[in-house]
C-alpha cells in the first residue's frame with residue numbers, strides 16, 4: 703500500500719516494504735521547480751512533521767530539471783530587512799532538511815542551479831544522472847547566495863571552485879560535478895531516482911542512532927578543533943555502541959548472521 707499527500711507544489715509519498723522511505727517530489731515542473739516562498743515553507747513544514755516510521759527520505763524534482771533555484775518572479779522589491787528575513791527563512795527550512803529527523807538523498811537531473819544547488823547541498827547524499835548540470839547564476843543576476851550556499855557548498859567543493867562558479871558563471875556538467883564532489887553518485891540519464899530510492903532503502907536499515915550520529919554529530923565534529931572533535935567522537939561512539947540495537951548487530955556478525963563487507967564491482 704502506498705500513501706500520498708499533495709502539499710503546495712510537493713507530492714509526498716511513502717515507499718519501501720514498511721513505508722520507511724519518504725519520497726518528496728517538487729511538482730512545479732512547468733516552472734522548472736523554482737522555489738517560491740510557499741514551496742520553501744512547505745518543505746520546512748514537511749521535515750518538521752515527518753510521520754512516525756519514516757527512516758530516510760528522497761527529494762526529487764518533476765520533469766527534466768531538479769530545480770531552477772529561487773523563483774525569480776518573487777524577487778522584486780525587497781528592502782534590506784525583508785531580504786535578510788527572506789534568506790533566514792530559507793536557512794530555517796534547509797536546516798530542517800540537513801538536521802531533520804532522517805537522512806535525505808537528493809535525486810538530481812538537469813538544472814541543479816542557484817537555490818536548487820543550495821537545496822541539494824543540504825541533503826546528505828546526492829545522486830546525479832548524466833543530464834545534471836550545476837551553476838550558481840546568482841553571480842550574473844546581481845545577487846548573492848542566500849539559502850545557505852556560502853556555508854554548505856564550499857564544504858563540498860572548496861571556496862575556490864565556488865568563487866569561480868559565481869564570478870564566471872561556470873557550469874559544471876554531471877561528470878565534472880561528480881569528480882569535484884557536488885554529487886557522490888553518477889548514474890545514466892533517467893536513473894537517479896531509482897538509485898536514490900535504492901540507497902534510501904539501504905540507509906533506512908541502519909540503526910537509528912548511527913544515522914543520527916552521521917547527521918547530527920559528524921558535521922559538528924568536523925567543525926570542531928581536533929581535540930574537541932575527538933572528545934565528541936568518543937561520546938557519540940559510547941552512546942551509539944550502548945544501544946541494544948548495536949549489541950544485536952554486533953552479535954549477528956560474530957555469529958555469522960550478518961553480511962560481510964564485500965568488494966563491489
Ligand code: 1HE
Nearest residue numbers: 732733734736770771772773774775813816817839848849
Ligand atoms: C523560472 C525560473 C526561476 C525557470 N524563477 N521562473 N535561478 C536561475 O537564475 C535559473 C533560471 N532558469 C534557467 O536558467 C532555465 O529556466 C533552466 C536552465 C532552469 C531551464 O531552462 P528551460 O529552457 O528548460 O526552461 P525555461 O523556458 O527557461 O523555463 C520554463 C518556465 O519556468 C518559464 O516560465 P514560462 O511562464 O515562460 O513558461 C521560466 O520563466 C520559468 N522559470 N526558472 C522563476 N528560477 C535563496 S537565494 C537563491 C538565489 C537563486 O536561486 S538565484 C538563481 C535563480
